[in-house]
Amino acid sequence: MPDAFIELRQATKRFAGVLALDKIDFTLNAGEIHCLAGENGSGKSTLIKLIAGVYRADGGEVRIGGRARPHLTPKEAIAAGVQVIYQDFSLFPNLKVAENLALNTLLHENRKTVAWSRVRELGRQALARLGIDIDLDAEVGSLSTAQRQLVAIARALMADVRLIIMDEPTTALTGREVDALFKIVRDIQAKGIAVLFVSHKMREMLEISERITVFRNGRKVAEGPTAEFDEASITRHMTGRDIDQSAFEWTGDTMAMPRLEVEGLAVPGIVEPTSFAIQAGEIVGLAGLLGAGRTELATALFGMRPDHEGEIRIDGVKVNPRSVEEAIEAGIAYVPEDRLTEGLFLTQSIERNFCASILDRLTRGLLLQSGQIREASLKTVDEMQVATPDVVRPVIQLSGGNAQRVLIGRWLLTGPKILILNGPTVGVDVGSKELIHKQLRALARERGLSILMISDDLPELVHNSNRILLMHKGAIVETLASASVNEDQLAAKLKALR
Amino acid sequence: MQKITSFAKTHETIIQLVIITLIVFLAMSWASPRFLRYYNFESLAFIAPELGIISIAMMIAMLTGGIDLSVVGIANLSGILAGVFFLKVMPATPDASLAYAAIRLTLAVLIAMSTGLLAGTLNGLLISRLKITPILATLGTGQLFTGFAVVLTGGPAIVGFPPGWGFIGNGKLLGVPLPLLIFIVVALLIAFMLSRTSFGVKLMLIGTNPKAAVFAGLRNARMILFSYMLSGVLASMAGILLSGRTNAAKSDYGTSYLLQAVLVAVLGGTNPAGGRGSVLGVTIAVTALMLLSSGFQILRFSNHLIDFIWGAFLIAVIALNAYRARGR
Amino acid sequence: MKRLLARSEVVIALILILAMIIIGLINPAFWNLENLFSLLRQNVVIGIMALGVLTVMISGGIDVSFPAFAVAAMYLTVRAMVGLGYEGVILPFIAATLIGLLLGLMNAFFIRTFKMIPLIVTLGTASIVRGLLNGVVGTSIVNIDRMPQSLIAFGRTVINLGGASLTVMLFIYLALAILVHLFLTRTMLGRSIYAYGGDPESASRVGFDTRKTIFVVYALAGALAGFAGLLHSSMSWLANPRDFIGLELDVIAAVVLGGASIFGGRGSVIGTLLGVFMLVMVKNSLIILGIETTWQLVAVGLIIIVATALTALRDRKKLGA
Known part of the structure; x- marks a missing residue:
């Protein structure tokens, strides 16, 4: 039995009476790459925010590292080793790369003051850990999307992190950048850090993950090793039915005056x-x-x-x-x-x-x-x-x-x-x-x-x-x-x- | 029945306002018997239209997510320019015919309103073309307009408006105070414009999502320019009423109207972030606040305490809205 | 070099120097030590308030209530001193600062709890505070013969430099500026203000206590306003409960001139010092330039418009590139 890092037991969350998560049992093992699949509104993001301490469950419990966390705050989740990379990266566009990278660690250490030499050093280390090169003095707002994502990942890797959650990380990336990202994800895993990957792109899920959990309408509908899934079965679980995939044919006159x-x-x-x-x-x-x-x-x-x-x-x-x-x-x-x-x-x-x-x-x-x-x-x-x-x-x-x-x-x-x-x-x-x-x-x-x-x-x-x-x-x-x-x-x- | 509940749902703010107004009215009637005198309401009908029109001007600026901090400056400058016109450009002559007086009055009104139009155009150009944040642009132009007013008057008030001008602010037509009539006409026109013309709907859409408006081909810059021109003209009308009622114009008249106009607009259900606002809401809000302050005046509260009550009222309404939003 | 020029403080400083040279060319009397010292003296009160407004603006908010808070802190303190017959300096300043701080906390409470636009909230609280002060405490001016002598003596403290006297209050202002600068750049709390101004949502996700940030920001603005209020009274030897009306426009203008962004996340103490100096200089140099003082507001309005137009153009270029 592998060692569970995150455990949700009968977790429930409501928004203004609407059930966003309905008695979810969910387990994420230490050091695994786990994929969370589901349509929009299926409860994926709510689940992430429960784990990150942004939301608090209305029922059931959230356990991190074997301990129940009834009053989880973002700060405590971070202290427990959970880092989330949101779709918008949650970076500060007005601050420099170095400071963006260092803030997490400084907050984690409960610092009251800022030593700028330390900020630079932390930033340099973070980039070195990912093996990337970005100008530490550049303002984050001036970077490209891919660079900003790298900064977000580097920032997440700083403290003694045990789990990195990535919310739809490939949306804004080109094919080559996705490959580079996957390589980084595997490197992260090699360090013994678990990765929870949230996506709706089947191909990517099947390529990167070891286990998959599928959500539909706030409920967990399937889970298991990735090998047990294929694109059709994931789609079926996500939508509850099969999707027609016939091709479009055009039979017009190619010689006509073009529109x-x-x-x-x-x-x-x-x-x-x-x-x-x-x-x-x-x-x-x-x-x-x-x-x-x-x-x-x-x-x-x-x-x-x-x-x-x-x-x-x-x-x-x-x-x-x-x-x-x-x-x-x-x-x-x-x-x-x-x-x-x-x-x-x-x-x-x-x-x-x-x-x-x-x-x-x-x-x-x-x-x-x-x-x-x-x-x-x-x-x-x-x-x-x-x-x-x-x-x-x-x-x-x-x-x-x-x-x-x-x-x-x-x-x-x-x-x-x-x-x-x-x-x-x-x-x-x-x-x-x-x-x-x-x-x-x-x-x-x-x-x-x-x-x-x-x-x-x-x-x-x-x-x-x-x-x-x-x-x-x-x-x-x-x-x-x-x-x-x-x-x-x-x-x-x-x-x-x- | 279903119709009633759906009306209640879409007009929650209006209903809330009507209830607040009724409470204020009842409380004031209970607190002072003099409150219910006809004279009291009649004097309100002369004073309230100034604030009402300025508040509509503010609401229009807020529709696109902006604000117009220069309304009072525009109002005063308009009144002062009309005064300068009366005194220096076309002074009264002893043998003045009625026609002369009428032409003089018309020209002065035109001058005042063109002042508002030009001032609003400047605001609109700064905001829509140069892309200056409305709050800063109108803060600057507000100082500029007030500054011109100071330069023109040298400080003291301009007096000596002709009787016709005073009639605009103090006269009655068929027993109804003229300012009230003017306000009703303005309110109806603007209400009609906002809900039934493409310009009004476009302003709402631009205020809701300016970027989507660009993709929908709404010509944001032009519409925003028009909206500030309109609010400038309205501000100058308030200036005419103010100088007409007091028979004087000064650079620092009506400075408390700025806060009050923002308060009335917000209280009337205008979303300061844009996209929502109605003349009906503003009208009821003005009524509620005027009843409130006249009631306290009758109870011999000082003007300062009435300022306090206005501020407290604003915060209370914000709190109430926040509370209601949470319940949802 | 390019990087240096990209810093808005450098640009402001260059414009400031240029403006000084031009004014000096038109009337060399500008460079009189007396004139310069008098200009500096007029920086003090506005400048201290501007430090508070700067902090609020960095957090992405705006505050128009600080003049009301300043006048309340000043008038309550002076009236209490007169009433008690108390003579002293340190305790009154602590009291005024505390009054401002408490009022600032009230702003923070409303803004945070009701999630309402700071402009509207502070318009409301300003009206509340001024209304209560003038309606309940009174509107009579405490003039020079009733003013506590200790405050007057303190406000008169000067040092002689090159034959002209420079107010010591300037050094209090500069000391406060340095403290605020250190706070903003060297403490985590200060950085949380920049972070919050850059992206409030991200700030709380990273683990900043954003509630604390908001409270600190508005409390600091209130405290600085309270302090500045009493300082103004001790420098002008009277306490007028209707003082500072409309001052918010000048101070906000100065902070914007100093390169702070009204959208939050950007601004510096050095820029603000320069912006304040620029505003005070222009307002007070009209006489030297041979222009009637009635043009003062026009000049201020034009400066605000030109400065904001320039920053808007700069930001648009940045986005376009």
């Missing part, structure tokens, strides 16, 4: 002169590493890069939008990367979220036509299958998948010819994801909408597009027919880029 034609489109310093075309009804994927210029290419099409060069034509007519309004007018729609910060007006009603981009069109004289707004919203709720009893409640009450469909619905209301989606299903449950894919395919097939889909989710690209453009260092380097490539080949191609 969207891009010729020599460039954004100074970021996107090299680029040319491609999309036919009506096509779904074209756009793959690439982080920083390849995909988002910049998309925002240039969407009029947010007035400094762009080259030509953008829709149905043969030059449009070259210089503002978002011009882009909308020309029939281009863009669902941004980050739904919460860039997409939705969370505390506003569903109908306002739907009609945000067509308010001027819904105005007669001075007046907004509230009847038309209601009508359009109700129709879109049906069309996008948003699960809501009415359209006046705030979007914040909707689940991730429903909220994303509201956002897509907003853009359908603008009557677009081209729909650009950046990470269409990021942070969306597996079940909801399938529905969104179905709807996108229907939009392309039935309405002849041309879709450009940017995604890091390779299976999503391979299954839901008929062509994939591979972008690297601001240029499209290859065009692949989705039928002739599988996700492993695509992954290999991405990895080969540098």
Whole structure:
């Protein structure tokens, strides 16, 4: 029987009456790499926060190192050897690298004063332990995402740590950086430190972990050695059913006048002169590493890069939008990367979220036509299958998948010819994801909408597009027919880029 | 029934406010019989509109997550410029015809309101184009406007406004105080604008999530500029009422209105972080506070103690809101 | 060199020197030792308050209640001394500081418990404190013939340098500045203020006691305001319970001029000292420049606008790069 480091017994947590964790038994052994799988809202993050002392259980108990901890605080959790690397890294952008690295140790030692020579020394040691080189005097806010993650890991490794929890650590990383991260995780394990890896990417879970625990709706639904799982079984546990994975086929006329034609489109310093075309009804994927210029290419099409060069034509007519309004007018729609910060007006009603981009069109004289707004919203709720009893409640009450469909619905209301989606299903449950894919395919097939889909989710690209453009260092380097490539080949191609 | 509960849910703040107002009203009526005199309410109807309009101006700035600390400066500068116009540019003539007086009055109103428009434009440009934080931008312009007011008057108050100007602040139309009528018209127009025009809805959306507004093509910078222009114009209207009522204009009149306007806006359910606010809320909040202070005045509390009560009221309402948020 | 120029303190210092040279060219009387010493003297009270505001701003908050707290601490202390016939210096200053500190704790309590924007809370507490002080304690000025002689004597302490007298209070101000500087840069509590201002959520996750941080920040601002209030009274030989109205704008302006960010996480004592000096210099050099003093507010307003516009432009460039 291996030695249990973390033990939860019948742990329960409620938020305003909603059960987030329902009598969970969970064990994490010392020195193991353990994966926590589950959809959004399944209770993964709540579990992490219980262990980290950020939340306190409403029932049951949390044991660390064999001792019950009824009044765990973040400080005590850290003292017990638990370090959490949150998705946002919890670093201080205004402080220097050295200080960010040293703070944990200084707090742990209960220091009252700060000796700056010691701060530098601690910082230097921390970076040396990971074998990395980052300027200790740089402000963290000026670092790249990958560098910031390294700082966060180095910081977590400082004290006599026994467990490092990583919350969705690979979300913002490129393929090569993920490999580097996994190497570091194994090094950490070699030092006898356990790692709890929270993820929803099956491939990564299967690659890195020794044991997997799956959550669904606040309950533990499966656990066991990784060898006993495969992608299909994890998905089944996470969603409670099987997911259809048929491929998207496009049968249009390749010789027709393209819906969207891009010729020599460039954004100074970021996107090299680029040319491609999309036919009506096509779904074209756009793959690439982080920083390849995909988002910049998309925002240039969407009029947010007035400094762009080259030509953008829709149905043969030059449009070259210089503002978002011009882009909308020309029939281009863009669902941004980050739904919460860039997409939705969370505390506003569903109908306002739907009609945000067509308010001027819904105005007669001075007046907004509230009847038309209601009508359009109700129709879109049906069309996008948003699960809501009415359209006046705030979007914040909707689940991730429903909220994303509201956002897509907003853009359908603008009557677009081209729909650009950046990470269409990021942070969306597996079940909801399938529905969104179905709807996108229907939009392309039935309405002849041309879709450009940017995604890091390779299976999503391979299954839901008929062509994939591979972008690297601001240029499209290859065009692949989705039928002739599988996700492993695509992954290999991405990895080969540098 | 369901309709009533859903109304109660969406208008919780308004209902809470109405209840507070009723409590204040009943308590004051109980504490002093003189409170219920007609004269008392009539004098409130002359004074309250100034604060009401300034508070609406503040609320509009808060809708986009900003604040306008220059409203009082704008109000005073507008009144003073009108005064300077009356005294220096177009002085009264002994043989003045009625037409002359009317033109003079109209021009002065136009000058005052253009002052507000220009001042608001400056605020809006600093905030939307130069991207200065609203709190700092309007702190600076507030000093600037007050500074110009000091330079123009040299310190003491400007007096000698014509009777027509005094009528705006003290007159009655069909037995109703003119300031109250002006306030009602302004309140209705702004309420209508916020809920029924695309400009109003856009302001709410920008205040809720400015970044998402950019991606939705809402032209944030232009809308924010317009909103500060509007709050500048409203502030100048308050300045007209203030100088009309007191028949004088001075650089440091109404300085306590700044705190009170913030208080009224917050009390009226405006979210200082943006995205939420209503004219109805502000109107009820102004009513509650004016009843409160006039009641205490009748009870012979000093003005200083009334300041204390306003501050305590603000903190109490914040506490109440925090308590309610926790219960959810 | 580039790194040096990137520090906002260096830039402020350069602008300050440039401004001094220009003023000196227009009227060489600026460089009179008497003029310079008088400028320095006027730094003292605003400067001590600015140290408190700086701390609040680093934590990501803002405080507009400190002038009210300062006046309350000053007036209560002086009135108590007059009432008791007490003559002394140390005890009254401790009392004033404590009054400010307690009032600061009240700010912290409301901000922390109700999670309300500091601007709104401090607007409220300022109104409460000023209203109570003037409504209950009174509005009559304690003037020079009733002022405790010990305080007046203390406020008059000067040293002679090159034929002009320099107030000793300046050294109290500088000593406090050094203490606050050490506190902010050399103690964990001080660093927790920067951390909290940088990212409050992360600060508590790392294990800082953020509750303590908030209480310390506002208590310190209150204590410094209380101290500065009594110092002002002893330097001006009277206690006016309606003093310091509108002073918050000047002090905040000075701190912003000194490079502190209103969004929190950034700011330094050196920058603040420079910012205070800049503001006081401009306000008081109008006469020397031959401009009527009625233009004072216009000048201050323009400085705030230009300074904040410049920092906004700088921050935008940083983001764009």
